[in-house]
Amino acid sequence: MRIDVVSVFPEYFDVMGLSLMGKAQEKGILRITAHNLRDWTHDVHHSVDDTPVGGGAGMVMKPSVWAECLDELLGLDAPDAATPCAGSSADCAGSPVDRAGDAAPAPVVIFPNPSAPLFTQRDATELSHADHLVFGCGRYEGYDARIPEYYRSRGVDVREYSIGDYVLNGGEVATSVMVEAITRLIPGFMGNADSIVEESYTGENALLEHRQYTKPAEWRGLKVPDVLLSGDHGKVDRYRRDEALERTNEIRPDLIERLDCKALDKADRKTLMALGWEVSAAHPRRIR
Known part of the structure; x- marks a missing residue:
């Protein structure tokens, strides 16, 4: 270029x-x-x-x-x-x-x-x-x-x-x-x-990125979340996805409103419902 x-x-x-x-x-x-x-x-x-x-x-x-x-x-x-x-x-x-x-x-x-x-x-x-x-x-x-x-x-x-x-x-x-x-x-x-694929604002169903940590596991009394140390990649991926949804809900709810509900899996829907979103339509709608 x-x-x-x-x-x-x-x-x-x-x-x-x-x-x-x-x-x-x-x-x-x-x-x-x-x-x-x-x-x-x-x-x-x-x-x-x-x-x-x-x-x-x-x-x-x-x-x-x-x-x-x-x-x-x-x-x-x-x-x-x-x-x-x-x-x-x-x-x-x-x-x-x-x-x-x-x-x-x-x-x-x-x-x-x-x-x-x-x-x-x-x-x-x-x-x-x-x-x-x-x-x-x-x-x-x-x-x-x-x-x-x-x-x-x-x-x-x-x-x-x-x-x-x-x-x-x-x-x-x-x-x-x-x-x-x-x-x-x-x-x-x-x-x-x-690293580009996993970043905030990437893709059609953009979310804010989950928080990141590195070693040591404990620093000045603050610990890395236990799930990230578990070695269970499935649980780690789910934790990060849920945190991305939660952070986006808190900071940029407008991005939640743009999500395509058809692209959400069962766990995504459960998390969003717990956060106060209706997910049965084309896009999430806040209900509380």
Whole structure:
């Protein structure tokens, strides 16, 4: 997978050369390149922003700079500046253009945005199958809304995601979160692929993960649950499954509501009923 990240602080992404992400790049599974948006400016101050139309605090990132950057990274031909255009930006964009020989797979462009839909494990799983991702990191009051609109009109798959109900200084942190969530799902990235299967939010019937322990069996007066020391793998699996259901019920009951009751076994149903859920319909329904 090829990942291009555009930011006014490209050095922020030096950390992507560390740990498993660094090893994946050494093995050729992944290629991450951070670009400085200011490299596509032409003025003496390398300006990437301007005052908001209509007034207001802060500055907004200019579409002209982003357009030069994205046109190059996506292999798109810039529109003919000599051709006048009236109407919406979609009218100006025309039909999708060919990329370099139409040989490269279509890239996905992603902009972090606190006003966008929430990024989920399902999104990470889908995007882990892409060949080329381009992340655009906004700053200040954000980026001009016409940027994603224009590229969508040219046939580019443009996504905007939020990583939570809070606001950050820029898109760099959110991009780092999404890149890590996506790339760790690429085959060969993780040393032990089974660890992905057992994690929270994985699969259609996602639950929070059970708690984990290691040696020693007793530490500062706190003991590992006896069942985990029993050597009975069936009991261990059931204990972990029940704890996952209990923790999800306590912390994220919305995930319980999404479970497919047909996929639950008899023990799952018994545990959920004890926790106050009705499990006879398509999805669990809280009854107390």
